[in-house]
Amino acid sequence: MQIHFAPIQGYTDSVFRNAHNKIFGASISKYYTPFIRLEKGSLRKHDKKEADTERNGEMIEKGLLVPQILPSNTEEADILVNELALIGYKEMDINLGCPFPMIAKHHKGCGLLPYPDEIANLLNVTERHKGIRFSIKMRLGLEYKYEWKELVETINNTPLEHVTIHPRTGRQQYRGETDLETYGEMLAAIKHPVVYNGDIVTPDDAHLIMSRYPHTSALMIGRGLLANPCLALEISTRSGIKHEEKKHKIEEFHEILLDGYQKTYDGGEAQILLKMKTLWEYLLPGIEKREKKRITKSKNLQEYIASVQAALMTL
Ligand SMILES: Cc1cc2nc3c(=O)[nH]c(=O)nc-3n(C[C@H](O)[C@H](O)[C@H](O)COP(=O)(O)O)c2cc1C
Structure with a gap:
């Protein structure tokens, strides 16, 4: 298909x-x-x-x-x-x-x-x-x-x-x-x-x-x-994808995205942070509300990365 x-x-x-x-x-x-x-x-x-x-x-x-x-x-x-x-x-x-x-x-x-x-x-x-x-x-x-x-x-x-x-x-x-x-x-x-x-x-x-x-x-x-x-x-793939494989792919995808925005945008950390946070309006709706809130409230990229890692652990 x-x-x-x-x-x-x-x-x-x-x-x-x-x-x-x-x-x-x-x-x-x-x-x-x-x-x-x-x-x-x-x-x-x-x-x-x-x-x-x-x-x-x-x-x-x-x-x-x-x-x-x-x-x-x-x-x-x-x-x-x-x-x-x-x-x-x-x-x-x-x-x-x-x-x-x-x-x-x-x-x-x-x-x-x-x-x-x-x-x-x-x-x-x-x-x-x-x-x-x-x-x-x-x-x-x-x-x-x-x-x-x-x-x-x-x-x-x-x-x-x-x-x-x-x-x-x-x-x-x-x-x-x-x-x-x-x-x-x-x-x-x-x-x-x-x-x-x-x-x-x-x-x-x-x-x-x-x-x-x-x-x-x-x-x-x-x-x-x-x-x-x-x-x-x-x-x-009708049989689906193994949970671990999916998690790994999403981690990799997120890493490449962050790297890509850092290389492409010249508006500094605030612009990249905003762009990355926007993704989470849709991304992984199953993640606990508390974890999502931590991501969207993070004040700098270091905090953002730590909260994403924590959130992905709960997947
Ligand atoms: C925020 C947002 C932006 C969109 N931008 C476009 C666009 O630039 N061009 C377009 O043809 N459709 C656009 N769409 C419509 C989507 O391409 C799609 O037709 C719509 O979301 C329904 O499909 P979905 O239920 O799979 O999301 C947009 C939809 C949303 C929610």
């Missing part, structure tokens, strides 16, 4: 992706950058640095990394695609799912879903860049769960590698259940390979989706992998 690592703004940056790929890479067939957008007419500086070969060389070479773009129209898409193609990317994902109100109200992400004409115009970008493989990542709609129906014809007529579906509306953000029934309808209506995304946090969740919807071509997982970086490996 193919598993894609979802883009998560603020978490799956280049350091994170490289560390994950080093320890768990065999279990993931694609990583995506968090959405990349324009600022004053060209690629946002921070996004460019994060997508550049300097930080992603090996993953770009292996074709493992797909940059995700967040354009609101075909002209913006052109600029983004041209700049990313110059870096060396041959595959790109178009974000039609971001639910943040500040983005959606500017007709970006899921804010485009109620406007079939604007989507058709945007997806024309695929006609002008024949050397690039495109995919889209979308929700059911912005307000209503049937908005996708108006888009099927355009989607089916656009050359796409795959369509990733997160079966919620934009208004729902991440609340409420994913709508599997509507996912099934979309899977039947879309002629491209379809990737399922949403709320997979255990191997059982993954196997359930695949047995209910066997035509699903891959699974995309986000928060489940932030919580348990081993999850894709556990899904692909």
Whole structure:
């Protein structure tokens, strides 16, 4: 079963992706950058640095990394695609799912879903860049769960590698259940390979989706992998992974992450500490509250490392 690592703004940056790929890479067939957008007419500086070969060389070479773009129209898409193609990317994902109100109200992400004409115009970008493989990542709609129906014809007529579906509306953000029934309808209506995304946090969740919807071509997982970086490996090796091996891999992953942020960031200890603490908003939810609190309250890196070591001992 193919598993894609979802883009998560603020978490799956280049350091994170490289560390994950080093320890768990065999279990993931694609990583995506968090959405990349324009600022004053060209690629946002921070996004460019994060997508550049300097930080992603090996993953770009292996074709493992797909940059995700967040354009609101075909002209913006052109600029983004041209700049990313110059870096060396041959595959790109178009974000039609971001639910943040500040983005959606500017007709970006899921804010485009109620406007079939604007989507058709945007997806024309695929006609002008024949050397690039495109995919889209979308929700059911912005307000209503049937908005996708108006888009099927355009989607089916656009050359796409795959369509990733997160079966919620934009208004729902991440609340409420994913709508599997509507996912099934979309899977039947879309002629491209379809990737399922949403709320997979255990191997059982993954196997359930695949047995209910066997035509699903891959699974995309986000928060489940932030919580348990081993999850894709556990899904692909049905027998599971030995507890000690998992613990060892997570320790190694954490070490590489810390080292990576120390080498990449120049904002000093405070910036690295903040970055590392952020990870624990999702990482290892099973760890005792007391141990997590010690990690998030640590005042310097030395204290942080000691509290992480103590927490990992309780795993
Ligand atoms: C904090 C946060 C940031 C996200 N950033 C992005 C993003 O940059 N691009 C994108 O397509 N989706 C983004 N997502 C959505 C995820 O990729 C994914 O679709 C969503 O979390 C549902 O999948 P999951 O239940 O496996 O996490 C983000 C989600 C969260 C919670």
